[in-house]
Amino acid sequence: xxxxxxxxxxxxxxxxxxxxxxxxxxxxxxxxxxxxxxxxxxxxxxxxxxxxxxxxxxxxxxxxxxxxxxxxxxxxxxxxxxxxxxxxxxxxxxxxxxxxxxxxxxxxxxxxxxxxxxxxxxxxxxxxxxxxxxxxxxxxxxxxxxxxxxxxxxxxx
Amino acid sequence: xxxxxxxxxxxxxxxxxxxxxxxxxxxxxxxxxxxxxxxxxxxxxxxxxxxxxxxxxxxxxxxxxxxxxxxxxxxxxxxxxxxxxxxxxxxxxxxxxxxxxxxxxxxxxxxxxxxxxxxxxxxxxxxxxxxxxxxxxxxxxxxxxxxxxxxxxxxxx
Numbered sequence: 084x085x086x087x088x089x090x091x092x093x094x095x096x097x098x099x100x101x102x103x104x105x106x107x108x109x110x111x112x113x114x115x116x117x118x119x120x121x122x123x124x125x126x127x128x129x130x131x132x133x134x135x136x137x138x139x140x141x142x143x144x145x146x147x148x149x150x151x152x153x154x155x156x157x158x159x160x161x162x163x164x165x166x167x168x169x170x171x172x173x174x175x176x177x178x179x180x181x182x183x184x185x186x187x188x189x190x191x192x193x194x195x196x197x198x199x200x201x202x203x204x205x206x207x208x209x210x211x212x213x214x215x216x217x218x219x220x221x222x223x224x225x226x227x228x229x230x231x232x233x234x235x236x237x238x239x240x
Numbered sequence: 241x242x243x244x245x246x247x248x249x250x251x252x253x254x255x256x257x258x259x260x261x262x263x264x265x266x267x268x269x270x271x272x273x274x275x276x277x278x279x280x281x282x283x284x285x286x287x288x289x290x291x292x293x294x295x296x297x298x299x300x301x302x303x304x305x306x307x308x309x310x311x312x313x314x315x316x317x318x319x320x321x322x323x324x325x326x327x328x329x330x331x332x333x334x335x336x337x338x339x340x341x342x343x344x345x346x347x348x349x350x351x352x353x354x355x356x357x358x359x360x361x362x363x364x365x366x367x368x369x370x371x372x373x374x375x376x377x378x379x380x381x382x383x384x385x386x387x388x389x390x391x392x393x394x395x396x397x
Contacts (some may be wrong), residue, residue: 113278113291114271118320121270121278132289132307134270136320148313150289156305163275163293 087135087147088205091225094196096214098185102174108186111164115228122228123152123160126173130157166191167231179210191234197225244292244304245362248382251353253371255342259331265343268321272385279385280309280317283330287314323348324388336367348391354382 110124122133129151136146161168170189175182181200188195197219200209219225224233267281279290286308293303318325327346332339338357345352354376357366376382381390 113276118322119270119317132291134289134317146316148309148317150307150309152305152307159303160276160291160305165275 085147085149087145088202088207089145090200090202090218090220092198092200092218092220093216094185094198094214095216098176098183098198098212098214099174101178101212101214102176102185104175106173106175108171108173109161109168110227110231111161111168112228112231113160113164115232120228123157123164125154125157125161128154130154132157164231169227169231176212178212181209183212183215188230188235191236192230193236195230195235242304242306244302245359245364246302247357247359247375247377249355249357249375249377250373251342251355251371252373255333255340255355255369255371256331258335258369258371259333259342261332263330263332265328265330266318266325267384267388268318268325269385269388270317270321272389277385280314280321282311282314282318285311287311289314321388326384326388333369335369338366340369340372345387345392348393349387350393352387352392 106126108124108126110122113121113123118136120135122131122135124131124133130153131149132152133147133149135148169192171186171192172189174185174187176185176198177183183198183200185196185198188197198215202209223229224238263283265281265283267279270278270280275293277292279288279292281288281290287310288306289309290304290306292305326349328343328349329346331342331344333342333355334340340355340357342353342355345354355372359366380386381395
């Protein structure tokens with residue numbers, strides 16, 4: 084079991100020219116609510132089944148278990164998720180000693196870009212690049228599990 | 241992906257004296273509804289994460305994917321399932337060329353015993369032992385996912 088500490092931000096400038104890699108991600112949710120969120124993800128040619136706690140009493144942290152599974156099996160599971168499958172491109176952007184993962188969403192979430200940083204502890208400080216916008220860590224609308232049910236294109240602007 | 245074809249029966253006589261093995265099982269559900277059921281099971285000292293389709297247009301069959309996971313991780317996941325964890329003893333009973341698995345439930349499902357047989361095809365015939373009772377394959381109340389939410393002790397007798 085991993086203990087994931089993550090903070091999420093909107094994006095307000097050019098991160099892409101600073102990225103060192105990118106991955107194509109497709110993911111669907113087999114469970115989006117209590118007690119645990121269950122996600123199937125294909126990232127490039129690898130596939131994973133991931134289980135995360137929805138809450139654990141902390142603002143930034145979640146329990147997480149992840150297992151690599153055969154690509155074909157993940158593809159079959161995603162067929163059951165239908166229209167709720169999320170597609171995004173994940174850009175890896177190094178900023179000082181930290182690494183941001185910036186997700187550019189496609190399909191029904193087109194127009195949305197979210198930067199995430201994983202931390203070692205909740206009060207760890209990190210350098211904030213100029214392209215980093217408003218923090219949305221505690222806004223559940225920006226959770227991928229939420230976006231799979233209520234995509235960005237349907238939000239009231 | 242496995243294609244599971246299974247039939248379920250109540251039990252009306254002595255199967256236990258004919259059993260060749262038994263396993264202690266604890267299992268909880270991370271998702272009990274669409275699109276897929278996600279189950280964590282500990283059977284003796286081994287643990288599995290299993291994903292099953294809820295429906296696929298057939299009476300007896302479901303898609304199934306199963307992954308072995310570390311025992312400690314399954315124990316941690318089951319803590320999130322709280323009171324909905326199912327406990328049962330599974331007896332293995334050979335009858336002719338077939339194998340029945342007979343689940344004797346404990347805890348909130350005490351008093352319930354269900355025999356299952358897995359088939360190669362939907363119209364495969366098999367020997368019915370004298371202890372086999374009414375077929376309940378299509379009665380969703382006897383699905384473990386249902387029992388985890390509506391245990392047998394709360395059914396109106």
